[in-house]
Amino acid sequence: MFAFALPMASEEGGFIPPSVSDTHLPDIFPWFAEYGTGFGKQMFMIVLSIVLITWFFTAAIKNPKLVPSKTQYLAESGYAFVRNGIGRDIIGEKNFRPWIPLLFATFFFVLLNNLFGAIPFLQIPSFSHAGSAYAMAIIIYGTWIAVGLKNHGIRYFKLAVVPSGVPGWIMPLMIPLEIISNFIVRPMTHSLRLMATMLSGHIIVMLAAAGARHLIVVQDSLAMNGLGVLVILGSVAMYFLELLIMVLQAFVFTLLTAIYLQGAIEADAH
């Protein structure tokens, strides 16, 4: 009902909801220069996240104790979660050790960059731009194809696209489907899943802010002003939902990385 009541009440100004183009922020380096370097807020946050992760984990294990301090405990349980919960359980006891650094770096890099969306003044997840998510997915894509080629040689492409235990007459249908789903759609969805959830979270924040401003500042009636306050209160609940989604998406991204790697390592197992 509000969706229909709102536009009629604001005929003169008209409420323009924020769109995707509002997430394109200007470059911060060089300041207000005419030529673009691409060094915007997102780029700054990616550099910041690397500095923060490096600083936190080196500080946490600088003088390790048998009875860990709080910081050391936090770092160790985070490491154990990625190592055991993602690496060992998915890739398997035999092959998971070389992949711990990649999985660990991926998980905490994505997690911190997502959580930037919940920190005031930063307040935009780095992966709400498709470009940064594509870069992450391309690294993973190249890695698992290289792993498959290293373990199985050129035969890997046959193993990856020809399912075993399927009758021969259905092969002309299955092989193109497997090629599309494994080599074309997989990297796309891997990156766009992260980007789409982060972008939608950011758009909710933008929409709540723009809507509340419109209702409180532009509208005259007291009922509309009260509605604007309610929008701000409601956006707090969305904030906590977003926190959950940010952590969950970092987990899902790393879990899928592990699943793709496992599929490449053991391509002949099934």
Next chain:
Amino acid sequence: MLHGSLNMIGYGLAAIGSAIGVGMIFAAYINGVARQPEAQRILQPIAMLGFALAEALAILGLVFAFVVGA
């Protein structure tokens, strides 16, 4: 007047399909783990792969909602 694109309504309708799919995949996964907890390590990658494939449709829908005829 209300600005916006009908694409988003279409996307919302399209997302119902993969929402049902994702729900069924996790329902089956929970069922399987509840009946046989030691099978969790085998079932989890399968469930996650199925979830990724089903959600791929919703993501493709979102992309087309933005791309096609804005």
